[in-house]
Amino acid sequence: MVQLASSHDAFDELSGDVVVVPGFAGSRLVDTQRNNEEYWLTEDLLEDRVHPPMHLPIHVRDDAPDPVVSQGLLTDRPYIEYYSHFIHTLQQTADTSQGRLRVHLFDYDFRRNTVTLASRFIDYIETINRQQQQPVFVIAHSMGGLIALAALHQRPVLFRGILFAGTPFHGCIDALKNLQKGALWGRNRDVFTAETQFQLQSTFTFLPLDGRGLQHRENGTEWLLDFQDIDGKLEVDYAGAITEPGDGLCVNALLY
Structure with a gap:
């Protein structure tokens, strides 16, 4: 033994x-x-x-x-x-x-x-x-x-x-969630808001390396993105919507 x-x-x-x-x-x-x-x-x-x-x-x-x-x-x-x-x-x-x-x-x-x-x-x-x-x-x-x-x-x-x-070597899905909805600390929702998350340099360290985490709202298919590609990064508006770069059109995507 x-x-x-x-x-x-x-x-x-x-x-x-x-x-x-x-x-x-x-x-x-x-x-x-x-x-x-x-x-x-x-x-x-x-x-x-x-x-x-x-x-x-x-x-x-x-x-x-x-x-x-x-x-x-x-x-x-x-x-x-x-x-x-x-x-x-x-x-x-x-x-x-x-x-x-x-x-x-x-x-x-x-x-x-x-x-x-x-x-x-x-x-x-x-x-x-x-x-x-x-x-x-x-x-x-x-x-x-x-x-x-x-x-x-x-x-x-x-x-x-x-x-x-507990090191997120491949990123973590919570980074996307925080960019959309912010993060709760104790009872406080107003410190790490979605806007604040977007203005933290460290936030982008945690984006999933495999590009997974989103799916199309209409058909539920997976939406893969290269978060490390500067031209392909998501733009997050201050209403919490996810948009495609450049054209400002909202993409119907859900976190999963």
């Missing part, structure tokens, strides 16, 4: 530098113009009492500065369980490892594109590498996995391994 190791035993086997990369919306955002006031994620936001604009200006490109910046992971929120238990256990293991394990938390502005974020991540890992003179092990969730994968392709020598958790 094979006895499976407990989760605690698995943590005990970790050593060296371990970097945790959260998923979409897993990093704190603060407003530098308001003395680093909490921007994302607050209890007032989840309770639909405040509606901070989450979009980036439509003209913002790549690494252009914005007063709202990332600052740490969402690990200490009494009103929502995000990464709290996992980070606490991991850090507790590091604290009792006599220096064998070192934990690093990489936060990022999840509104931006993965190309820019991967470049920042590489800089972050290179700093650790210069200090410790050894590659790192990465634990990456969701969008964090896409960032880590992009960095791995560019600088494989920096990594000794990556654990991908």
Whole structure:
């Protein structure tokens, strides 16, 4: 009989530098113009009492500065369980490892594109590498996995391994739904509206790579699209309709 190791035993086997990369919306955002006031994620936001604009200006490109910046992971929120238990256990293991394990938390502005974020991540890992003179092990969730994968392709020598958790390597259907109807956070429907989703660079990272997700309303046949083709991308109007590029005519399509 094979006895499976407990989760605690698995943590005990970790050593060296371990970097945790959260998923979409897993990093704190603060407003530098308001003395680093909490921007994302607050209890007032989840309770639909405040509606901070989450979009980036439509003209913002790549690494252009914005007063709202990332600052740490969402690990200490009494009103929502995000990464709290996992980070606490991991850090507790590091604290009792006599220096064998070192934990690093990489936060990022999840509104931006993965190309820019991967470049920042590489800089972050290179700093650790210069200090410790050894590659790192990465634990990456969701969008964090896409960032880590992009960095791995560019600088494989920096990594000794990556654990991908729930990473949408082929995109996800929810990206199309969010472009049509927005996304609900807690009780709040007015933060990540369809308009806001369209103005997030990261939204387009999640579009299905296989072009699936739509069907014609009239006959139910599948409507395949290359979402990575800049000339074939969907245009989403602010009423939530999907239209063909150029002519502004509404396509009778349903998400499935």
